[in-house]
Amino acid sequence: MNMSRINNIIEALSCHEDEKEAVRVLKEIGTNSPIDEVREKTAQALIKRNTHDSLVVALIEKGKGIHDLSTRVAMSAINEVLALEDKSEAIKILEDTMNLHSDETVRDTARSVRALVEFSR
Amino acid sequence: MTKITFNTKGVGLFKSLNKSENKTVQPHASNPFGISFKGNVIQADVFETTSNKENPGQAIKEKGKMFMSAVVGNINSFNNAIKSRLNSVVSFGKRVRDNVSNWWEQAKNTEISFDLNELSRFVNEKFHMNEYSVGNLTKRPVGELEELWKAEMAV
Numbered sequence: 001m002n003m004s005r006i007n008n009i010i011e012a013l014s015c016h017e018d019e020k021e022a023v024r025v026l027k028e029i030g031t032n033s034p035i036d037e038v039r040e041k042t043a044q045a046l047i048k049r050n051t052h053d054s055l056v057v058a059l060i061e062k063g064k065g066i067h068d069l070s071t072r073v074a075m076s077a078i079n080e081v082l083a084l085e086d087k088s089e090a091i092k093i094l095e096d097t098m099n100l101h102s103d104e105t106v107r108d109t110a111r112s113v114r115a116l117v118e119f120s121r
Numbered sequence: 122m123t124k125i126t127f128n129t130k131g132v133g134l135f136k137s138l139n140k141s142e143n144k145t146v147q148p149h150a151s152n153p154f155g156i157s158f159k160g161n162v163i164q165a166d167v168f169e170t171t172s173n174k175e176n177p178g179q180a181i182k183e184k185g186k187m188f189m190s191a192v193v194g195n196i197n198s199f200n201n202a203i204k205s206r207l208n209s210v211v212s213f214g215k216r217v218r219d220n221v222s223n224w225w226e227q228a229k230n231t232e233i234s235f236d237l238n239e240l241s242r243f244v245n246e247k248f249h250m251n252e253y254s255v256g257n258l259t260k261r262p263v264g265e266l267e268e269l270w271k272a273e274m275a276v
Contacts, residue, residue, distance in 0.1 A: 001276050005253045009270045012258030021263035029270055038274075 007041055014045035023053045031057065031064045036073055043068065043077040050084055052093070059093050059113075062106050066113055078113055082120045091117060 010030060016022040023046065030042025043065045046058040058065030058077055065077045081090050094117070097110035251257065258266060 001273055006270065006273050008253050008255050008258055009266050009273070011255045012261075013263065013266060016259055016263060016266075018263045025263055025267045025270070029267065029274070033274070 010041045040073045040076045044080045047080040
């Protein structure tokens with residue numbers, strides 16, 4: 001496995017014109033990968049896209065993005081959220097997750113990240 | 122009774138004036154003290170300040186001499202500096218020449234061969250690196266990227 005090639009593919013998908021297909025491939029292959037580095041890069045790519053569909057995967061779905069079981073992956077995703085220039089969509093999704101998600105741990109994580117975003121402003 | 126005419130009176134008047142004009146300048150006139158040593162009157166001032174005042178041209182000449190001597194001294198030191206630099210340049214040139222001749226000797230005794238397999242591998246690698254560059258990948262459809270990703274994960 002050539003990691004630099006995979007990184008390039010993920011980066012290409014993060015700025016690909018075909019939004020829907022790119023997010024689908026990142027979600028199916030990247031977020032389900034057993035390799036931490038691949039999941040980390042995938043979460044960063046999804047957040048970097050900064051669209052509703054890509055942020056939903058990284059901020060709401062349990063076990064993915066900021067909710068990943070690997071601390072390294074989750075922290076990288078949170079850092080990427082904090083580094084976003086336009087955080088409006090991310091804040092909106094985080095607030096919906098805090099209020100409406102069925103899973104309590106997901107709600108708590110979303111609340112923590114929302115607070116961090118507020119502090120980083 | 123004598124007649125007083127303009128002519129006689131005028132001659133008498135101008136006589137006194139003529140006398141004052143006929144005063145001769147003494148050789149020791151510049152020496153206000155008129156000091157004499159063993160009977161000889163000093164003919165000129167021995168005080169440097171008064172002589173300088175009287176001959177400013179002499180002072181300028183002396184200054185000019187000092188200036189010229191300084192210039193000559195500087196020229197000599199400048200020549201020495203140029204000579205030393207030229208010597209260092211010449212030694213550097215000699216060293217370069219020796220190095221070039223050594224390199225040429227080494228080159229003559231070196232065998233040059235091309236490993237075509239290695240060369241093709243290198244070119245292939247460079248070509249694939251370019252193929253997997255982000256700029257090229259973004260131009261390809263997502264389906265192809267998905268296949269490439271799966272292939273890389275399977276390796």
